[in-house]
Amino acid sequence: MGEIGVNHFLFLSAALFIIGMMGVLIRRNILIIFMCVELMVTAANMSLIAFGWELNSLQGQSFALFTIAVAAAEAAVGLAIIIALSRRVRTPVDVDEMRTLRD
Amino acid sequence: MADWLFLIPVLPLLAFGINFFFGRSFRYQAHWVAVPAVLASWALSVAAFLDIRENDEPLSQHLFTWIPSGDFRVDVNLYVDQLTAVMLLVVTTVGLLVHIFSIGYMTKVFDPNEAAHGHADHGAHGAEEKDPRYFLFFAYLPLFVFSMLMLVMADNYLLMFVFWEAVGLCSYLLIGFYYWRRSAANAAKKAFIVNRVGDLGFGLGVMWTFVAFGTLAFYGEDGVFAQAARGVASEGTLTGIALLLFTGAVGKSAQFPLHVWLPDAMEGPTPVSALIHAATMVTAGIYMVARSHVIFSQSTTAMWVVSAIGAFTAFMAATIAITQFDIKRVIAYSTLSQLGYMAFALGTGAWIAAIFHLMTHAFFKGLLFLGAGSVIHGMHHEQDIRNMGGLRKQMPVTFWTFLIASAANAGIIPLAGFWSKDEIIVGSWISEPFPNWGKFIAIVGLVSAFLTSLYMFRLVFLVFFTRPRYDASHLHPHESPAVMTIPLILLAIPSAVIGFVGFPPEDGPFHHFLEPVFSEQAEASQEADETASLYVVAGAQEDGLHQEEATEAEEHEEGGHHVSTRTTVTFGIISTAVALLGLFVAYLTYIAGRIDPVAVANRYQGLYQFLYNKWGWDELYNKIFVAPARWLAMVLWRVVDVGIIDGAVNGVAAGIGVISQRLRHVQTGLVANYALAIALGMVVMVGVYLAAFSDLFR
Numbered sequence: 123m124g125e126i127g128v129n130h131f132l133f134l135s136a137a138l139f140i141i142g143m144m145g146v147l148i149r150r151n152i153l154i155i156f157m158c159v160e161l162m163v164t165a166a167n168m169s170l171i172a173f174g175w176e177l178n179s180l181q182g183q184s185f186a187l188f189t190i191a192v193a194a195a196e197a198a199v200g201l202a203i204i205i206a207l208s209r210r211v212r213t214p215v216d217v218d219e220m221r222t223l224r225d
Numbered sequence: 226m227a228d229w230l231f232l233i234p235v236l237p238l239l240a241f242g243i244n245f246f247f248g249r250s251f252r253y254q255a256h257w258v259a260v261p262a263v264l265a266s267w268a269l270s271v272a273a274f275l276d277i278r279e280n281d282e283p284l285s286q287h288l289f290t291w292i293p294s295g296d297f298r299v300d301v302n303l304y305v306d307q308l309t310a311v312m313l314l315v316v317t318t319v320g321l322l323v324h325i326f327s328i329g330y331m332t333k334v335f336d337p338n339e340a341a342h343g344h345a346d347h348g349a350h351g352a353e354e355k356d357p358r359y360f361l362f363f364a365y366l367p368l369f370v371f372s373m374l375m376l377v378m379a380d381n382y383l384l385m386f387v388f389w390e391a392v393g394l395c396s397y398l399l400i401g402f403y404y405w406r407r408s409a410a411n412a413a414k415k416a417f418i419v420n421r422v423g424d425l426g427f428g429l430g431v432m433w434t435f436v437a438f439g440t441l442a443f444y445g446e447d448g449v450f451a452q453a454a455r456g457v458a459s460e461g462t463l464t465g466i467a468l469l470l471f472t473g474a475v476g477k478s479a480q481f482p483l484h485v486w487l488p489d490a491m492e493g494p495t496p497v498s499a500l501i502h503a504a505t506m507v508t509a510g511i512y513m514v515a516r517s518h519v520i521f522s523q524s525t526t527a528m529w530v531v532s533a534i535g536a537f538t539a540f541m542a543a544t545i546a547i548t549q550f551d552i553k554r555v556i557a558y559s560t561l562s563q564l565g566y567m568a569f570a571l572g573t574g575a576w577i578a579a580i581f582h583l584m585t586h587a588f589f590k591g592l593l594f595l596g597a598g599s600v601i602h603g604m605h606h607e608q609d610i611r612n613m614g615g616l617r618k619q620m621p622v623t624f625w626t627f628l629i630a631s632a633a634n635a636g637i638i639p640l641a642g643f644w645s646k647d648e649i650i651v652g653s654w655i656s657e658p659f660p661n662w663g664k665f666i667a668i669v670g671l672v673s674a675f676l677t678s679l680y681m682f683r684l685v686f687l688v689f690f691t692r693p694r695y696d697a698s699h700l701h702p703h704e705s706p707a708v709m710t711i712p713l714i715l716l717a718i719p720s721a722v723i724g725f726v727g728f729p730p731e732d733g734p735f736h737h738f739l740e741p742v743f744s745e746q747a748e749a750s751q752e753a754d755e756t757a758s759l760y761v762v763a764g765a766q767e768d769g770l771h772q773e774e775a776t777e778a779e780e781h782e783e784g785g786h787h788v789s790t791r792t793t794v795t796f797g798i799i800s801t802a803v804a805l806l807g808l809f810v811a812y813l814t815y816i817a818g819r820i821d822p823v824a825v826a827n828r829y830q831g832l833y834q835f836l837y838n839k840w841g842w843d844e845l846y847n848k849i850f851v852a853p854a855r856w857l858a859m860v861l862w863r864v865v866d867v868g869i870i871d872g873a874v875n876g877v878a879a880g881i882g883v884i885s886q887r888l889r890h891v892q893t894g895l896v897a898n899y900a901l902a903i904a905l906g907m908v909v910m911v912g913v914y915l916a917a918f919s920d921l922f923r
Contacts, residue, residue: 220896
């Protein structure tokens, strides 16, 4: 094996992204879907950092920092929604059962 | 320069404005606005007439420049020469008397029973119900007078055309005055549409005039007539212009192919028929042709067409008039016939005779209509002469005035119609442009004169003589109030004596007065070549004084155009004989009972039906114009409008509905589906990018 280059990071990033995407597409449990979305965001972050590292630029890392911050905020909102939902449904939350945003 | 000329038309316009906008508040006093305005207009017209007679010079007033556009310049000028002065007197005199007559005639609803059916505002109160639109009548009538005055005072073709249309509009409004009656509404539409056909020709003629001469002004150095007399335009151009202008006259003056609107126009109130459809508006075409005589007289073809159509109309209308039973329709066909006389007088170059007949006709025909209005009024809206009879005892004033008008129309010496009609017949007999054709037309004129006398006295006898044919126990005919009989008497005077202004024939004061209008071209034409000399001939036969000028051209030495006293007297005797023959036949038929009209009608059933159905023109036009137009309208409605236009709009709406119905299934509400769509979309986008823009797969 040679030197670890940007391609390795990108493959890892792509793998993470596809895993996350498959999770979002296949699973029904809202919590797991949520975590998979986080996985996809992480994959995107990873490729940003990889390019920043490759190009000797801080821009990629600072982008990633912003994304993490946004993801944290999103996670807070998303978890709040999930908790609110689970209080009403009382069962493990299945996205297929929630087809309308109305009551 | 006469800067008061504008008052003549403006006063009636003012009356229109006041009555139209504020008339509602003084309702049955509206005539106090209209009558003084027309009276003042009449007085000013008389002043203008006297001024011209004194100074022998046209009056004019420049009002403003209407269209200043490069070479195209149209001024609004008032121009009063001898011809216009005569028209002004006719229009304002008849107009004034008709206004006064209308005060009595219009206060009552025309037909309370019919109005009650169709019009909720009226009716239920019986015959004494007053017409709430009285003020509107006294707004439209001055508007007509204004338009007609402007028409005859216009000094260019465009201004004339504008007011030509304006009088058409007034005619439409007044024919359809009782618009809730379907027949009146239809008659108004018919008059308007048939006139459009003629006006199209007139409009094209005006345009061609501008193309040919570069101006539309009548007079002046570069006026249309001066240029035409100088021979600026070729004879072909002049023929074209003349024929197109005459098309307009055919529409307005109700000559043969476009005559069908005038009898139907009798649906309007009777004073309207008297003023518009007998005395003034329908003579606008005659006036226009006479005004354009310089153009017409240079085109033999146009003159031939004018005389042929005029003679045919005169004869046809006279034959129809014999068989009609509606008192107003008989007079309407008589009007057609007399307009035909005027037209063939124009066509044979007897310009002054045509204007002379126009004037006398305006008085006696206006009187006939007002008399008919008085009869209808007295008979409580009965118009069928089969249900009249013996009215001379109940309505003496109406009877005597009606008799004078009828005799004048029939050409009984010495009433007005005799002099003018006789002059027309003599004029065509000696017509220089068409020696043989002119004689033929003169004979047609004599035959029509016989028919005229026959139908006029048939009307008089059936209405005023014989025994009553109405139910005397229910219907009590009465003489009309003074406000109606005084105009009758005032009109009877000129109907009786106005003919003497044209005495002796061809050489009366009337001819000398009008002579400058129709002879100013004569001097110019002497230098011009023979195309223009045709005019000299026409001018020459008008007046003996003209002989010296005419004889200067050698060709005229040969004679034939000279109106010898012998010819005049001979024709005077023939005309009188013919008229008396008509009177005699009418007497035998309707009073003495020697001839049974019903038996005659049965014997010549086909001919009778043909005449009774007015030669079938209405049916023919229905078949060849109205029916195809209806069919086309149906196609446009059902296929084009409903099918294509509505179809397109509704189709778009329906199509969007269908597509939406399909598309709504996409929105499932399942998060997984949305996520899949997003993922697939991303995959596709990235795939396309990689395939097309990167070298990954190359």
